[in-house]
Amino acid sequence: MSSRALVALAIAYALTVHAAAPTFYPDDPIQVDDDRAFDASGARPIEGSNVFDFAEHTFFKRGDRRDVRARNVNTVDEVPDSTWFTNRMGRIRMSVEEIVRGPNRFDTLNIDDWPLVQEKSSGITPGYRVTDPSGHLYQVKFDPPLHPEMASGAEVIGAAVYHALGYNVVEGYIIEVDPARITIAPGATTVDMSGRRRSLRRDDVDRILARAARLPNGRYRATLSRFAEGRPVGYFKYYGTRPDDPNDIHPHEHRRELRGNRVFSAWLNHDDSRGINSLDMLEGREGRRYIRHYMFDFGSIMGSGSTMAQVPRAGNEYILEWAPALKTLASLGLYVRPWITVDYWEGAKSVGRFEGAFFDPIAWRPEYPNPAFDNMRGDDAFWAARLVARFTDEVIRAIVAKARYSEPGAAEHVADTLIARRDKVLRAWLTAVNPIAEPQLSAGGVFTFENSAVTAGVATAPTAYVLTWSRFDNATGSSVGDSIEMRVTDPRASVPRELLAGSEYLTAEVQTLHPDYSNWRLPVTLTFRRAGSAWQAVGIERAAAPR
């Protein structure tokens, strides 16, 4: 082979490699990440230790902490449907009734005479498990005696919110248990203090009920949770992937919906949002099994501490946070953590410590560090905040009504606080990045978009938008030819005709000029692909300031 031929081959190879990495594939942006493709039958249950989970996240930094974009977003910066997340109110218009119903398939349930098969074996809330007439398993969890309706109210509100957001949650119902209609199944068991399993007796039931809130009618209010379909295989951690699940390829600390959960958790004060409070279920048919990932246990959100009102520290500081602790120690207590002086509404026992005046969504903390939360960037938070914005006042009040608070003022306080906290979440996170969204390019070249912060009413209209248009080469991933800059004051512009003609891909870098938000100058890069006579938005990449 001659030298010229070798050179030609080498150049051809180089160009091939260079051209082998298109930025956008024909199926971009994908709407579904098919993470059921490979059989996960080999997955085995993973049990989690509360103490280990606390210690490993408090004393060590787990997971990949690089400041990188979420791994599982599609090219328009959204989360495709998967076994982790199903776009619901983020993609479709849900009626108020659908949002309130959440995952539930029944309006109400009555468990009179359903056989009790086992005392609840984990967690601090008293309860037990029953089976319905078809044999399906349910868990009953009671409210604490000093705070009737608190934990059960929090549970159903949290489940409805998380379901509407897109997470997998189990069905949950508020029920009243008649102690005279509790039936103990033959073979029902409990675990004694020595850790030994033994037969469950009536006095065990009485012991459980002694720790439960008794209603004036002699019944006990509780949450009834239906066990999810499939076989439990433990829980997921907020970092890494399951080594026994072939479909789990995105490190959890880089999953958008887990990073963004920090925003939702802050909104609801879900300080117990940790891996231990998740559930992995093996579903599907033989040879095609896959793992579905659930969020569960919302009984300690919104100021509920499950068995008592939540401690004031919750949401404001980790259980063990060195800086404030050392300041308090060294000053002999003269240093006062700001959250200590917060006043809480005490008008109803069914409401825990839940307030919106002091709440700071950026400073909010779970019980201990969470790798995915720590990795949350401005673009992750923006995605989450846009979902929170879908919860209108009407929707929030309807969801709160599901808790059936009986004390005067309780529902109003919970709803008002959720609304106040929602507004703070939107102000914090819709403005943290350049809030350009919903880009559209008509066949005639009219470009429109939304400023989500302005739409949500948390920011005034900007001074101007600076648009820089150029052709885009999908093979090389770079702009081609001259770019054209224009400045508009409204979220609407006409694309220069000279760029439209003959282009397969167009990009617009959008900078937003606002006197209050200098970070909005960081551009959002939008990419459109010609689709027949129309244009399809295929790329949204939001430059985010370093964490």
Add this chain to the structure above:
Amino acid sequence: MRVLLVLALGFGLQASAEARSLTLEAGNPKPKAQDEPATRAVLLRREREEKSRQLTPADPSRVERLLLDLENGRLFERLLNPAEGFYPRIGNISAGSGISFGPAYRRPGLFGGHADFSSFAAASFQGYWMADARMRMPRLAGETASIDIHAQRYEFPDENFFGLGPESRREDHVTFGLRNSIVGGTGAVHPTRWLAIGGGFDYLAPRISTTGDGRRIGVRFGDADAPGLGSRRDFVRFEAFADLNYREPRGNPRRGGRYALALQRFDDTADNRYSFSRVEADLQQYISLLRDRRVLALHAFVSTSDVDAGHEIPFYLQRTLGGPDDLRGFRRFRFRDRHMLLLQAEYRWEIFTAVDGAIFYDAGRVASRVEDLNPNGLESDYGIGFRFGTRNGVFLRVEGAFGSAGGKHFIFRFGHVF
């Protein structure tokens, strides 16, 4: 030409490296150089296919497995406060016992749920031991009445004695052994959750040992300056009490108070030489600051004894001051006499969940005459410490006490001070 070839290949390799780099940086998986997939879905499928060939079972670390076993076995609960069954008891059985260990058993809900049984036997490396069994019926008459029946036997082989009175000298330090058996019962009515009024009786059989290691009491003291030293007596103790207790939470109070008054009568069952009466008041007040994150805790305890004509109070039944629970800057039982006054103040501040700091000041004195129980001439100390536990109780406290004539003292003790 070769240069061109190298440059071209180099460019190709660089482009390939950039593609991999983009994969990492941009977040979205990018294709590999060869065998380019046609769609994003295929690309993701290939990643999963590759992982499916490398599956391994989840392998928790040894530490995680150990902790999980401990949690599943409820070991922490069994150690700290089990509801029922056998468990190891770890703690102090008296002021000078050191850490003691032993088996314990608890069985609630006996007799139709009315009675709770508990018992333990514990011993320390210092040779102290105690066995205790009691049956409590706390839920009688709709939880407005309670009965407690108990039996206890203990031996404390190395108790301090410095002589009687506030002027006793450190250099007179001797030790004695005390063995006691107690059987008795208490009954109370509870008109409200925070008030108990009741009474009880105990049969006591204390025995003093003057033999053993070190400088024992018999070397320096006799019956004249250590009443009861030379005789064996059994006693019947009668008690009436009122206890107003509205502390919150009870195990580690942040607010509220406790005001208890007890009238006791000790009758010598033999020749009636050591009978006496005693009145004791225990006052505690907790002032909550900054939503319970700071607490000013105040404690006053006064005990006065009235001796029948011609009688004495055995030295081992006299009230003492000094040690980890009262005058913390002094050796245990440093002062001993018929009457006693103790004043304590603590400023407690929460450092973080389950750990409090405390600065304290203790003052007190003993006296042979009740009129000498006045604020003048009190022995005192101050110190600083940490308490480990929860809102429901202090599991452990570590303190340093200073500023007294008794020197510096380091305290490592299970349970709260008051």
